[in-house]
Amino acid sequence: MSPRGLLVAALLVVGVGVALASCVGVLVMRDAYDRLHYTAPATTIAPLAIAAAIVLEESFSAAGIKALLVAVVLLVTNPVLTHATARAARIRELGEWTVQEGEQVKGERP
Amino acid sequence: MNEWLVAALALLVGLVPCGVVCLRGDPVNRLVGLEMAGAVDTLVLLLLAQAYGRAIYFDLALALALLSFAGGMVFARFLERWI
Numbered sequence A: 001m002s003p004r005g006l007l008v009a010a011l012l013v014v015g016v017g018v019a020l021a022s023c024v025g026v027l028v029m030r031d032a033y034d035r036l037h038y039t040a041p042a043t044t045i046a047p048l049a050i051a052a053a054i055v056l057e058e059s060f061s062a063a064g065i066k067a068l069l070v071a072v073v074l075l076v077t078n079p080v081l082t083h084a085t086a087r088a089a090r091i092r093e094l095g096e097w098t099v100q101e102g103e104q105v106k107g108e109r110p
Numbered sequence B: 001m002n003e004w005l006v007a008a009l010a011l012l013v014g015l016v017p018c019g020v021v022c023l024r025g026d027p028v029n030r031l032v033g034l035e036m037a038g039a040v041d042t043l044v045l046l047l048l049a050q051a052y053g054r055a056i057y058f059d060l061a062l063a064l065a066l067l068s069f070a071g072g073m074v075f076a077r078f079l080e081r082w083i
Helices: A005-028 A030-036 A039-058 A060-093 B005-014 B014-021 B027-052 B055-079
Strands: none
Touching: A005 A030, A005 A039, A005 B005, A005 B014, A005 B027, A030 A039, A030 A060, A039 A060, A039 B027, A039 B055, A060 B014, A060 B027, A060 B055, B005 B027, B014 B027, B027 B055
């Protein structure tokens, strides 16, 4: 096996392993806030590792560029989604909140 | 059967915990499971496109990445008040 093939296999193992581990993390955590943390590794490390493996295999052909594009899209959109979901969870739990000037935010989680 | 196909099959196992999360708990927890499943599905499509060696299949992964983001945002917006 060539050094490049070994590197591709290692990147694939890293990507798939991280994604599987974060799936298990989503399953075992208690509430939605804890679960949201585990979507982060699956949308940063895993797509970058897999896209890097594809680029190593194909160089910058149409396939490689599109794989990188998918990784970048996941990387950019997931923080927005995580923020929106956490905000929705908090509003459901504690109601809408507005902060007046100089006022502390009420409703800390128990 | 090349290494890309093996990786895609291994990653498909990760959909099982996401499905279990989607079936239990309150709507926000289920939404998190759905978002996670969307991310894992995107990666599976990426690996399958490379396994079959057709550059056009990568567009599927790109479309799923964009649409699962849009779907997650719509669900989060609705969960803030109405559901």
